[in-house]
Amino acid sequence: MLVDDLMQKPIVIERDMSLSDAAKLLTKNYISSLIVILDGKVSGILNSKDLVAHFGEQRKVSEIMNKEVSTVKKGDKLQKALDIIKDKEVGIIPVIDKKGTIIGTLYAKDILNEACESEDFLID
Numbered sequence: 001m002l003v004d005d006l007m008q009k010p011i012v013i014e015r016d017m018s019l020s021d022a023a024k025l026l027t028k029n030y031i032s033s034l035i036v037i038l039d040g041k042v043s044g045i046l047n048s049k050d051l052v053a054h055f056g057e058q059r060k061v062s063e064i065m066n067k068e069v070s071t072v073k074k075g076d077k078l079q080k081a082l083d084i085i086k087d088k089e090v091g092i093i094p095v096i097d098k099k100g101t102i103i104g105t106l107y108a109k110d111i112l113n114e115a116c117e118s119e120d121f122l123i124d
Contacts, residue, residue, distance in 0.1 A: 001078045006114060007095045007104030012037045013046070015062035022061050023051050031107075033092040036065050040101045042094045045069050071096050074103060078114075081106050 012035045013022055022034060026048055036044035044065030054064050070084045071094045081093050085108045095104035 001114070002074075003072050003076050003078055003081050003093075003095055003104075003106055004074055006078065006110045007074075007106050008110070010035055010094065010102050010105040012102060013061060014038075015043060015060065015065070017061045019051060019054055019057060019059050019061065019064070022046055026051070031092075033090075034061075035069075035092070035094050035102060035105060036061055037102060042069050042071060042096065042100075042102055043067070045090075045092065045094075047091075069094065072106065073098070078111065082111055085111065 011025070011029055011031065013025065015036055015038055026032065026034060033045055033047040035042055036046055044062070044067045046061050046065045050064050050066070070088055070090065072081045072084065074095055074097055084090065084093055091108040093106045093108075094102050095106055097103050
Protein backbone atom coordinates (compact mmCIF):
# COMPACT_ATOMS: atom_id res chain seq x y z
CA MET A 1 0.00 0.00 0.00
CA LEU A 2 1.25 3.49 -0.85
CA VAL A 3 0.89 6.78 1.01
CA ASP A 4 -1.17 7.96 -1.97
CA ASP A 5 -3.90 5.50 -0.98
CA LEU A 6 -4.58 7.17 2.38
CA MET A 7 -3.41 10.75 2.01
CA GLN A 8 -5.93 13.53 2.34
CA LYS A 9 -6.11 17.08 1.08
CA PRO A 10 -3.73 19.10 3.25
CA ILE A 11 -4.99 21.78 5.60
CA VAL A 12 -2.18 24.31 5.65
CA ILE A 13 -1.50 27.65 7.28
CA GLU A 14 0.94 30.46 6.76
CA ARG A 15 3.73 31.21 9.22
CA ASP A 16 2.34 34.61 10.18
CA MET A 17 -1.09 33.33 11.27
CA SER A 18 -2.01 34.17 14.87
CA LEU A 19 -2.24 31.38 17.41
CA SER A 20 -5.90 32.14 18.05
CA ASP A 21 -6.74 31.81 14.34
CA ALA A 22 -4.79 28.55 14.16
CA ALA A 23 -6.71 27.20 17.17
CA LYS A 24 -10.01 28.05 15.47
CA LEU A 25 -8.91 26.20 12.33
CA LEU A 26 -7.93 23.11 14.34
CA THR A 27 -11.29 23.10 16.08
CA LYS A 28 -13.28 23.72 12.91
CA ASN A 29 -11.62 20.80 11.11
CA TYR A 30 -11.51 18.38 14.09
CA ILE A 31 -7.77 17.84 13.76
CA SER A 32 -4.87 18.14 16.18
CA SER A 33 -2.10 19.44 13.90
CA LEU A 34 -1.63 21.94 11.08
CA ILE A 35 1.08 22.04 8.45
CA VAL A 36 2.81 25.39 8.16
CA ILE A 37 3.96 26.37 4.69
CA LEU A 38 6.15 28.99 3.10
CA ASP A 39 5.98 29.32 -0.70
CA GLY A 40 4.19 25.96 -0.98
CA LYS A 41 6.89 24.11 0.93
CA VAL A 42 6.55 22.63 4.41
CA SER A 43 8.29 24.80 7.00
CA GLY A 44 6.79 23.45 10.23
CA ILE A 45 3.98 21.76 12.09
CA LEU A 46 1.80 23.29 14.76
CA ASN A 47 -0.12 20.94 17.03
CA SER A 48 -2.72 21.37 19.74
CA LYS A 49 -0.13 20.73 22.48
CA ASP A 50 1.84 23.74 21.23
CA LEU A 51 -1.29 25.87 21.33
CA VAL A 52 -2.22 24.77 24.85
CA ALA A 53 1.31 25.52 26.06
CA HIS A 54 1.00 29.08 24.69
CA PHE A 55 -2.68 29.64 25.41
CA GLY A 56 -3.67 33.32 25.47
CA GLU A 57 -0.36 34.57 24.11
CA GLN A 58 -0.37 37.07 21.25
CA ARG A 59 2.16 35.29 19.07
CA LYS A 60 2.51 34.06 15.50
CA VAL A 61 2.59 30.42 14.46
CA SER A 62 6.21 30.74 13.31
CA GLU A 63 7.31 31.53 16.86
CA ILE A 64 6.18 28.23 18.37
CA MET A 65 5.87 25.72 15.50
CA ASN A 66 8.03 22.62 15.32
CA LYS A 67 10.52 23.21 12.51
CA GLU A 68 11.78 19.63 12.35
CA VAL A 69 9.30 17.95 10.03
CA SER A 70 9.56 14.49 8.53
CA THR A 71 7.85 14.06 5.18
CA VAL A 72 7.07 11.27 2.76
CA LYS A 73 6.84 11.46 -1.00
CA LYS A 74 4.00 10.48 -3.25
CA GLY A 75 4.62 6.89 -4.24
CA ASP A 76 6.38 5.93 -0.99
CA LYS A 77 5.23 2.77 0.73
CA LEU A 78 2.95 3.29 3.71
CA GLN A 79 5.48 1.41 5.85
CA LYS A 80 7.84 4.39 5.54
CA ALA A 81 5.17 6.68 6.99
CA LEU A 82 4.44 4.21 9.77
CA ASP A 83 8.14 4.06 10.67
CA ILE A 84 8.23 7.86 10.93
CA ILE A 85 5.12 7.90 13.10
CA LYS A 86 6.67 5.37 15.47
CA ASP A 87 10.17 6.86 15.54
CA LYS A 88 9.20 10.53 15.78
CA GLU A 89 5.95 10.01 17.73
CA VAL A 90 3.94 12.23 15.38
CA GLY A 91 0.32 12.04 14.33
CA ILE A 92 0.62 13.79 10.98
CA ILE A 93 3.01 13.56 8.05
CA PRO A 94 3.04 15.90 5.05
CA VAL A 95 3.16 14.23 1.63
CA ILE A 96 5.29 16.09 -0.90
CA ASP A 97 5.96 15.81 -4.61
CA LYS A 98 9.36 15.57 -6.31
CA LYS A 99 9.81 19.34 -6.08
CA GLY A 100 9.09 19.39 -2.34
CA THR A 101 5.66 21.00 -2.67
CA ILE A 102 3.01 19.72 -0.30
CA ILE A 103 0.32 17.69 -2.03
CA GLY A 104 -1.31 15.81 0.83
CA THR A 105 -1.44 14.89 4.48
CA LEU A 106 -1.24 11.50 6.08
CA TYR A 107 -2.73 11.05 9.55
CA ALA A 108 -1.68 8.30 11.95
CA LYS A 109 -5.34 7.70 12.80
CA ASP A 110 -6.08 6.85 9.15
CA ILE A 111 -3.23 4.34 9.06
CA LEU A 112 -4.54 2.73 12.25
CA ASN A 113 -8.08 2.61 10.87
CA GLU A 114 -6.79 0.91 7.74
CA ALA A 115 -4.80 -1.58 9.81
CA CYS A 116 -7.93 -2.52 11.75
CA GLU A 117 -9.93 -3.09 8.57
CA SER A 118 -7.36 -5.00 6.53
CA GLU A 119 -5.84 -8.37 7.46
CA ASP A 120 -2.88 -8.03 5.09
CA PHE A 121 -2.11 -4.42 5.96
CA LEU A 122 1.57 -3.43 5.61
CA ILE A 123 2.78 -6.92 4.83
CA ASP A 124 5.07 -6.22 1.90
